[in-house]
Amino acid sequence: MSDPAGVLKRYEDVCEEMGVKPAPFIMKVLEKEKDDQITDPKDNMDIVLRGNNYLLTNTRLTDSDALSLYKTLANNVYVTGLDLRYNNLTDEGAVHIGKLLEETCALRGLNLQSNDIGPAGAENIAKALQVNETLVSLKLNGNKIENKGGMHLAGCLQVNTALQELDIGDADLGTQSIIALATVLHHNSTLKALCVNRPLLFSQQEETTVHMSLMLKVNSTLKELHLQKCDIRDFGADRLVEALQHNIALTYLDLSCNRITRDGAKAFSKLLKLNTPLEILDLGFNRIEDDGAVSLSQALVSLNSNLKTLVITSNNIEATGLCAIARAMNTNTTLTSVFIWGNHLQELACVAFNGLMESGRLDIKDTDVKPYIVDGHVLLAELNHGIRRHYYWTPFYGSDAE
16 A cells, blocks of 8 residues: 555455445545545655544544544555544544554554543553554644543653654643653653643642653753643742753743743743743733733843744733833844734834834734724734644635645
C-alpha cells in the first residue's frame, strides 16, 4: 500500500472480511486522496476524517469504524497522519487505536480531539505508546480522560522516546496527574510541546504551578507549554519566572485565563529583561492592568531582543498601558505581533496603534484590531485574529484551511 489507491483497496477488502458496509465518509475521503494523487503525487498521506466536516459527512465515525481503520492501517507504510477529531469514538474505539499504535511502522501524527474517550481508553493508548516508536504528535484534548488517564500518560512518558507533542487540555486532569507529568519531564528528553489546559484543581496552594516551575528549571528540551485555566496567581507567576531564568529551551509560554495581576506582570518584566529564549508570551484574560503593561513595555524597549509575540487581550488595560506597549514597539524591532482586544481602547491607544499600522511597524495580520475613523476620531475594531485561532475549529476551505 504505497499509494491512496492501495489504501482504498485494502479498506474495501477489510470491510468485506468483517461483513460490514464501507463507511461513505471514509470512502469519500480515500477516493479524493486517490484522485489528488494523480495530479499531485505524494510520498505519504494524512487521512483527515474530521467528524464536523459538514461538506463531506453528516454522520460521525464510531468504534466499529476505528476497528476497520486499525485493520486497514496496521503495518501500513504510506499513511503517516490520522485525524479523527470530532467523532464518536469511545473507550472501545481507543482499544483499536491502541492496537494500531502497537503495530504501525509509519504513523507520526494522531488527532483524537473531542471524542468520547475516557480513562480506560487513555490507559490503552498509553500502554501502546510504551512500545510505539513512530508517533510524534498525539492530541487527546477534549476527551474526559480524567486524573487516571493523565497518570497513565505520564507513566508512558517514562518509557516512550518518540513522542514530541502531547495535548491533553480540557480533559479533566487532576492535581495528581499534573504533578506526575511535571515530575516525568525532569528526565524525559524528547517531549517538546505539552498542553494541560483546564485541569480540575481544588486547592489554592498552586502545587501544580510549583511543580511545573521545578520542572522548567531543569528541563532542556520542552519548547512549548500551555497552562491555561490553571488558577495561577502572582505567587505562581513568581515561581515560573524564577525557574525560567535558568531555562534555555522554552520559547512559548501560555498563561492565559489565569489570575495574574500587575505584580505577576512585573515579575515577567524582570524575566524579559534577562533576554531569555522566550519568543511567545500569552497573558491574555488575566488582570495585569496599566501597571503591568507599563512594566512589560519597559523590558521591551531596549533590554529584550527575543520576544516576538505578546498577548495581553482582556486585561483591563487602559490608554496608559496600551500606549506604553505601542511606544516600546517603535524601538523594539523583534516584537512583531501584539494582541490587545478586550481592553479599554480609548482614543489615545487607538491613535497609537493606528500609527504603528500606518508606518508599517505592525502588520494587520499580526494583531487582532483594525483602525477605522468616525467623525475624525480613530477607533479600533476587532479582527478574527488570535494566536491559537484554529485550535478547536478549523475552516474547510479558503486561505485558512489546513
